[in-house]
Amino acid sequence: MTTRAVAARRRGRPGLDLATVLERSVGLFIERGFDGASMEDLARHLGISKSAIYHHVSGKDALLGLALDRALSGLEEAAFEVRASQVSPGARLELLVRRSVDVLVERLPYVTLLLRVHGNSDVEREALARRRQIDRLAAGLVREAVESGELRADADPTVTARLVFGMVNSLTEWLHPGSGYTADQLADAVVATALDGLRA
Amino acid sequence: MTTRAVAARRRGRPGLDLATVLERSVGLFIERGFDGASMEDLARHLGISKSAIYHHVSGKDALLGLALDRALSGLEEAAFEVRASQVSPGARLELLVRRSVDVLVERLPYVTLLLRVHGNSDVEREALARRRQIDRLAAGLVREAVESGELRADADPTVTARLVFGMVNSLTEWLHPGSGYTADQLADAVVATALDGLRA
Numbered sequence: 001m002t003t004r005a006v007a008a009r010r011r012g013r014p015g016l017d018l019a020t021v022l023e024r025s026v027g028l029f030i031e032r033g034f035d036g037a038s039m040e041d042l043a044r045h046l047g048i049s050k051s052a053i054y055h056h057v058s059g060k061d062a063l064l065g066l067a068l069d070r071a072l073s074g075l076e077e078a079a080f081e082v083r084a085s086q087v088s089p090g091a092r093l094e095l096l097v098r099r100s101v102d103v104l105v106e107r108l109p110y111v112t113l114l115l116r117v118h119g120n121s122d123v124e125r126e127a128l129a130r131r132r133q134i135d136r137l138a139a140g141l142v143r144e145a146v147e148s149g150e151l152r153a154d155a156d157p158t159v160t161a162r163l164v165f166g167m168v169n170s171l172t173e174w175l176h177p178g179s180g181y182t183a184d185q186l187a188d189a190v191v192a193t194a195l196d197g198l199r200a
Numbered sequence: 201m202t203t204r205a206v207a208a209r210r211r212g213r214p215g216l217d218l219a220t221v222l223e224r225s226v227g228l229f230i231e232r233g234f235d236g237a238s239m240e241d242l243a244r245h246l247g248i249s250k251s252a253i254y255h256h257v258s259g260k261d262a263l264l265g266l267a268l269d270r271a272l273s274g275l276e277e278a279a280f281e282v283r284a285s286q287v288s289p290g291a292r293l294e295l296l297v298r299r300s301v302d303v304l305v306e307r308l309p310y311v312t313l314l315l316r317v318h319g320n321s322d323v324e325r326e327a328l329a330r331r332r333q334i335d336r337l338a339a340g341l342v343r344e345a346v347e348s349g350e351l352r353a354d355a356d357p358t359v360t361a362r363l364v365f366g367m368v369n370s371l372t373e374w375l376h377p378g379s380g381y382t383a384d385q386l387a388d389a390v391v392a393t394a395l396d397g398l399r400a
Contacts, residue, residue: 036236181359
């Protein structure tokens with residue numbers, strides 16, 4: 001049980017607040033897959049009735065939408081910051097990498113869920129469209145950084161952007177809250193590997 | 201329909217051979233998730249009866265086992281080649297990256313499926329155990345290459361190996377047979393990004 005749920009119970013509230021419902025639903029979606037988890041499964045997993053879930057949201061798709069928005073709003077905020085920054089394209093690319101790692105570490109289950117979305121519903125397709133905007137920013141920054149001479153001239157901007165952010169996103173495959181790495185350590189490792197290169 | 205299935209039909213064979221059953225089952229497993237695809241779904245997707253599938257295999261788990269083995273045997277062959285090689289640790293790491301990209305491109309759906317396995321059954325746990333052997337080889341090579349002075353001294357071997365092969369594996373997120381990149385081009389891009397570094 002989360003601290004928040006314990007606190008809610010101590011205050012004598014029998015239900016769960018939306019944040020807790022969302023957090024624990026995302027855990028089940030990741031474990032079973034979104035399609036593999038029914039409203040019955042969710043209610044059992046949360047230890048509340050289906051109607052207690054419907055008190056907060058209209059259904060599973062609405063929960064998914066809220067969860068994906070938690071990931072996307074963080075990434076969009078990072079993208080906004082990067083677009084507004086006045087540094088060189090290469091430095092903006094590094095900033096986007098670092099801020100993306102921050103969001104991933106801070107909102108790990110939500111980003112994990114986002115990366116598993118394949119466009120099977122309107123909610124998923126809308127999330128993918130928002131994700132593509134950020135991908136386009138990344139590819140644009142690689143292109144500009146190649147043109148400005150900061151990155152290798154032989155780097156294909158589309159493939160390179162996919163590889164760099166594929167590396168960032170691969171953190172969701174093994175990172176967990178107890179893994180003992182800070183966001184800064186991980187961002188340094190990604191920048192060292194993808195931008196500076198590992199060769200001594 | 202695959203060329204093989206068309207040929208089989210032309211020869212007047214009503215069923216599908218095991219290779220075709222496997223290939224098309226993997227397509228459905230990727231689309232719906234392994235747990236989301238029932239034997240009924242598979243039979244409908246393949247256009248044959250369930251008993252025609254049981255003619256080849258004992259069930260879904262056996263199909264999954266064969267599919268994962270196609271990915272793992274390719275990666276294990278690459279690992280064997282790398283272990284047998286007499287070059288420096290850094291050169292062996294580069295060889296492992298390049299051969300892994302080859303296997304991924306050549307057996308794309310099978311590797312994609314392997315990367316989605318989370319250990320929900322004996323078949324999946326056995327596949328994960330085999331995958332961990334290869335991960336250990338990769339981390340060992342990074343460690344040796346740091347010690348030999350070929351890679352940066354500040355690289356954490358475990359994190360670095362995960363990031364480099366996370367980048368390799370991220371190819372499964374966007375690569376498709378018609379994407380127009382050869383395995384060599386992709387391997388060059390990964391080596392340029394992860395080992396040589398993107399900075400000019």
